[in-house]
Structures are given as structure tokens and as C-alpha cells.
Amino acid sequence: MNPQTHESLWLDGRHTVDLPELGRICGLSSKEILELMEYGALAPLNAQPQPPVFSTRCIAPLRQAASIRSDFDVDIFTVAILLGYINRISELEKQLRALHAQLPSHLHVHIQREGPASWHEAHAGLKAP
Numbered sequence: 001m002n003p004q005t006h007e008s009l010w011l012d013g014r015h016t017v018d019l020p021e022l023g024r025i026c027g028l029s030s031k032e033i034l035e036l037m038e039y040g041a042l043a044p045l046n047a048q049p050q051p052p053v054f055s056t057r058c059i060a061p062l063r064q065a066a067s068i069r070s071d072f073d074v075d076i077f078t079v080a081i082l083l084g085y086i087n088r089i090s091e092l093e094k095q096l097r098a099l100h101a102q103l104p105s106h107l108h109v110h111i112q113r114e115g116p117a118s119w120h121e122a123h124a125g126l127k128a129p
Contacts, residue, residue: 014056017053018053019051022062025059025063042054042058061083065083069082
């Protein structure tokens with residue numbers, strides 16, 4: 001499987017990944033992933049303890065939390081907390097998009113988001129010569 005196909009499967013929650021593969025993809029050891037499971041921050045799909053299998057849906061937030069861990073040198077317990085917040089924010093954003101889609105077009109309000117603007121937003125007013 002080529003890397004692009006492999007990465008596109010992460011967004012598709014219908015696929016699964018085992019513990020060693022999840023660790024390799026996210027840059028965490030198997031021991032660290034087991035700790036995240038103990039903290040309740042990461043849940044395998046199967047109820048049996050061995051071997052754990054995970055939905056590919058958990059890869060993106062886990063990679064984000066692992067990246068923050070690397071950048072700020074935080075412990076695995078903090079990664080568990082971060083993972084919970086990342087998942088919660090993602091769920092709230094999904095709910096907000098669904099509610100926004102239900103509004104009539106004349107009631108749509110531009111929501112100012114925090115953080116850096118994308119290139120397209122920053123240059124929306126520019127016209128080509």
C-alpha cells in the first residue's frame with residue numbers, strides 16, 4: 001500500500017490498526033499506548049485485552065497529541081488529557097458545522113476563528129492584475 005493510500009485510510013474509521021502499527025504511525029511506544037488505554041484516553045475496538053485493535057479514526061488526534069508532547073516535552077498523562085480535549089474540540093466543531101448547515105443562508109454569520117488565518121482567507125480581497 002502506498003503512503004498516500006495508507007494516510008487516507010486514517011480518515012476512514014472503517015479500518016483498523018493494531019497496537020504496534022498505531023505506535024509506529026503516531027510516534028509512540030506500545031508501552032505508552034497501553035498507558036493511554038489505562039488512563040481511559042484511548043479505547044480499543046475489541047473487548048478482549050490482547051491483542052488490542054483500534055479504529056483508524058483515533059490516529060489523527062493521537063498524532064496531534066504526540067506532536068504536542070514532542071514539542072513541549074510533556075509526560076504521557078498529559079498526553080491523555082490532551083487527547084481528551086482534542087477529541088472534545090473535534091466533536092464540538094462537528095456539531096457546530098451541522099448546526100450552521102441548518103441555518104437559512106440569510107442568517108449565516110461569519111465566525112471569527114482564533115489562530116493564524118489560511119493563505120486564502122488572508123488574501124481573499126486581492127484581485128489578479
